[in-house]
Amino acid sequence: MSKTRFARYNIGQVIRHRLYAMRGVIFDVDTSFAGTDGEPPADGTSAGLVYRLFADDDEIPYVASIAEHDLEPDDSGEPVRHPGIGTMFEVGEAGNYRWRRHALN
Template sequence: MRKTRFARYNIGQVIRHRVYAMRGVIFDVDTSFAGTDGQPVPDGTAADLVYRLFAEDDEVPYVACIAEHDLEPDDSGEPVGHPSLGAMFEIGEAGGYRRHRRALN
């Protein structure tokens, strides 16, 4: 039986990579890859969540899939300039991103 994991980061949260000059906005959390690579993560377990994000670096915007242990919060307050953000998110009061509210018929 698998142990229940809770995501450390939230949809719409701005994060950055711990090593590389990359930052982005999370749009999905994927548990299907958790622990499949068998590599231990910093807390000693073999399970890890994978986040999908609208990412950018110094050259180009792209979509990335990054393991939770490779990410950390980005508290710079700088907006993320990925062109796909507007289709899914609006900017919140605190500078973060929140999903568009959809009108229900």
């Protein structure tokens, strides 16, 4: 029997890596990731969740897949600079990211 897992973060949310200088905007959550790198969090509720995000690290933009326990919210208000963001998200007046109603081609 599989356990129900709840994502801690939302699509369009800006997050940062808790150890490295990397920030990003979440565009997908993989709930089926088996995970082999490290131990799950002590609470056990979010083991195995991996977030895919448009990321930047002050050098180059890239797409990253990062385990939930390695992330934390980013409340800096600074925009994330990645060319893929504009194809999936609109930027709101408050700097938040929300899904585009229609994909850009």
